[in-house]
Amino acid sequence: MRAISRREFVKSLVALGATTLGVGGLLAQAACGPGPGKEGELVRKPSSGPAADQAYLAAARGGSPAEITRRAVAALGGIERFVHSGDDVIIKPNICVAYHTYQYAATTNPEVVATLVSLCLGAGAKKVRVMDYPFGGSADAAYERSGIAQAVTAAGGQMEQMAKMKYQKVPIPDGRDLKEWPVYQDVLEADVFINVPIAKDHDLARLSLGMKNLLGVVLDRSKYHRNLGQRLADLTSLVYPTLTVVDAVRILVDHGPTGGSLEDVKQMDTVIASHDPVAADSYAATLFGLAGADITYVKAAAQMGLGEMDLSSLKIEEVQA
C-alpha cells in the first residue's frame, strides 16, 4: 500500500470533518421539526372508561392462564376496546431476574403474556413488542429463563432488548416528588402500553404490583427507591398504561421480588384486568389479605387522581372459568 503524505492526510481529515458537520447539521434541522413523542410527551390517548355493559375491573379465576386472561379481557369489553388496527403495542411483563423459571413466581407467567400478544395481533396490531430491564442477569438470559421469550415468539410477538440510548430524560409534568427522570422513550410513544406485572412480595413497597412493575422503564433505579411510593405514582402519571393485567396465577408471598423457593409460591389461578392501574393494584392487594391503602404507591396514586383505590363503588366482574 502506498503511504499517504501528511498533506493528503490533513486534506481528507478536513473533508471528512466538513461532511460530518454538514450532514449532521442537516439531520439536526430535520429532527427539530415537530415529531411524535418530542420532549417525552405522551402521544398515547388515555383509554376511556368502560361502556355501560363493560366491567371497570375484571378478575377471572380457575382456568388455565390463557383462558382466564382471555376471560378477564373479554369482561372489560374485549381487547378491541384498547387495541386498534395498525397500533404499535408494547407489553411490559415483570422479568426482573434471570434466576428461575416462571413457576417460582418472580417473573410473569409466560402464558398470560403470550395470550395478550395473540389478542393484540388478533385485533390488528401492527407489531407487539415485549420487554423488561432485569436487575439480575442479562435481558437475553432472563427472557429465556422466564419462558417468556419462547412463548412470545411462538405467539408472533417480538422480544426487545431495551437499549440504553432510548432512555431519555423527560419532564414529569404532574410529578409531585420527581420532576424529570430518564424514561424509555418507546413506552411513551407506543399507541398501546399494556402492563403485565406478577403480584408478589416486596419489602419496601409491601407488594410489587402494576405500578411497581413500571420501574422497569426507568434508569437509575436504586436511586429511585427513596420515597418510592410517591415516585411510582409520579411515574404512573407519565407512562399511564392503556391496560393493566395482573398475573396472579401464582403469587410470591415471601422473599420477593426475587424468590427462589416454591414454598413461598401460592397458586391463585387468578388474572386481574382493568384500564385503571390504581384499581387493578388495589384489587390485587386483596389476594394477599391487604387493601390498596396498605400500599404506599396505590395511596399516592389515588391521591393524585390517577385512579380508584376504593373498590366498593366500582363495577367489578368476577369470572369463574
Place this chain on the structure above:
Amino acid sequence: MTAQRWVRVRQIVQYLFLALFLYLFILTVKDRWSPLPVDLFYRLDLLGAISASLAGRTIPTKLLWALITLAATLILGRVWCGWVCPLGTLLDLFRFRRAAFHSRHSWRQVKYFLLFVVLISALFANLTLLILDPITVLTRTLATVVMPALNYAFITVEFWLYGFGPLQAPLVWLDTALRSTILPVEQSFYQLNVLFALLFVGIVSLNLLAERFWCRYLCPLGALLGLLSKVSWLRRVVGPGCNQCRRCGGDCTMGTIEPERGFASDPGECIVCLACLGTCPQEGVTFKGQLGLAEWRSYDPSRRQLLASLATSVGGLALLRTSPIARHEHPYAVRPPGARENDLLAKCIRCGKCMKVCPTSGLQPSLSESGLEGLWTPVLVSRLGYCDYSCNACGQVCPSEAIPPLTLEEKRQTVIGLAYIDQNRCIPWADNVDCIVCEEMCPVPDKAVKLDKVEVLNAQGEWVVVKRPRVLRDLCIGCGICEYACPLNGEAAIRVYVPNEFDYGELA
C-alpha cells in the same frame, strides 16, 4: 510453489489465526455457542500447559492439546511464533521503518532466563510470570483495555447521533445487532486498564528498536519453543547458490541471519517466516529436513544461567511467601466460585478468559488483593460487577480448571464471600430512613439479608419505624449484588469480604 508464494501463504495463515483468535475472544460470552473451544489458543499454549501441570501437580486434560504444538515445533521449528501466535502477527503489523537497533545477540538470553524462572517457579506451585505469556498479554489487553474503550467510544457516538431523528431507527438496529454479538450489554470498567494499555504499547514500541523485539529477547513461550527447535527437523540451509548479497540478513525478522557466519541462522531463533526464501535472488536458501542438535550459541542457556534462574525463583518465592499477604488474606480477595478451595494460585495461568466472560465484569485483575504472587489473578470486585446468580460461565471457560467447572446448582451453593454492613453509613442504620435495596437484590431463596423493624428516634426527635438490614452469615454466598446495587455514592455500605473458615450454622 515459488518462494514468494510461500511468503504470501504464511502471511495469510497468520491473519487467519489472528482472525480466529479475535473471533474466539468475541465468542467468549456466557451461554454462547462456539464451533471451536473458546480457549483454543490456551490449549495449544505449550508454556501454559507445562507450567500449569507442574504447578498444579496434575495435567489438565484440556491442555493436552498443547502436544500438537510440541509435535509441530519438533518437526517444523518455531512455526508457532511465525505462523500462529496472534501477538507475533500484531507485532509484524507494527513494523517501523527505522529500527535503529543492531541485533544484540546477548540479549536473547533474557527470554531463556524468564523461561527458566517460569518453569522453576512452577515446580514450586507458582505461576506469576505467566503474565508474560503472549496469549495472556493479548487476552488481558483486549478484555480490559480494548473492549471497554471501544464500547465506550461506540456508546458516546451512538448517543450523540441519536439526537438526530432520522438516524434513530438505523442506530437502534445497529445497537441491537452489535450488543448481542460483539459489544457487552453493560459498559465494563476494569481496574489497572491504563497500566495494561501502557504495557501493551510498550511491547509494540519495542519494535522501534528491533523488529519483533518481544519475540527475540523477551517472550518466555518463544524461548521454550526455541529450545525445542534446537532439535527440530526442518532447518534453514544456505546452499552453494549464495553469493553473499546480504539481502536476507536485512530482511530477517528475528535478526538471526549472520553474514559473518556464512548467513547461517539459529533454528532456536528462526520463526520460519520464510522472508529469506522470498528475498533471495539466487535460490541460495532452502528449508530441508535434518536431524541432530543445532549449534549451541553463546546466548543459549548455560549452566550458570540455569543456576541464576533457580536462585531467582527460589529467592523470589521466599520473599513473596514471607510478605504479610501470605500471613493473612486480604479482606477483599474474593475469588471466582470454587477457586478458593481449588488452589487458585497454583492453577491460574493468568489468561484473563474469566474476566472476559464475566457478564457483569465483576471479575477483575487483582493488584493488592493477592499480593505480587497473585498478580492479575481474578478477584470479584462487587462494586464494579456482581456474581450473577444465573451464571457459571467463568468455570466453564477456565482452561486450567483453576476455577472449577461447577454446574449452576453447585455454583449457587458455593460461598465465595460474606457481606457485612457498615452501620455508620447504611441509610436505615445511620439516617433512620428505609432503603432495603440490598434485601431486594439478594438472590438467595431465603434472602441472606433480613430486615428488622425497629422503632428509633430520628434526627428530628420523632419516633419512627425503620427496616434495618442484617446479614445472615450462614445464608450469604457473597455474590455481591447487594454491594453492587447499594445506592450510596462511593463505597457501598454493605461489602463482601473473604469468607471465614468457621461454620456459621453452628453459631446460630
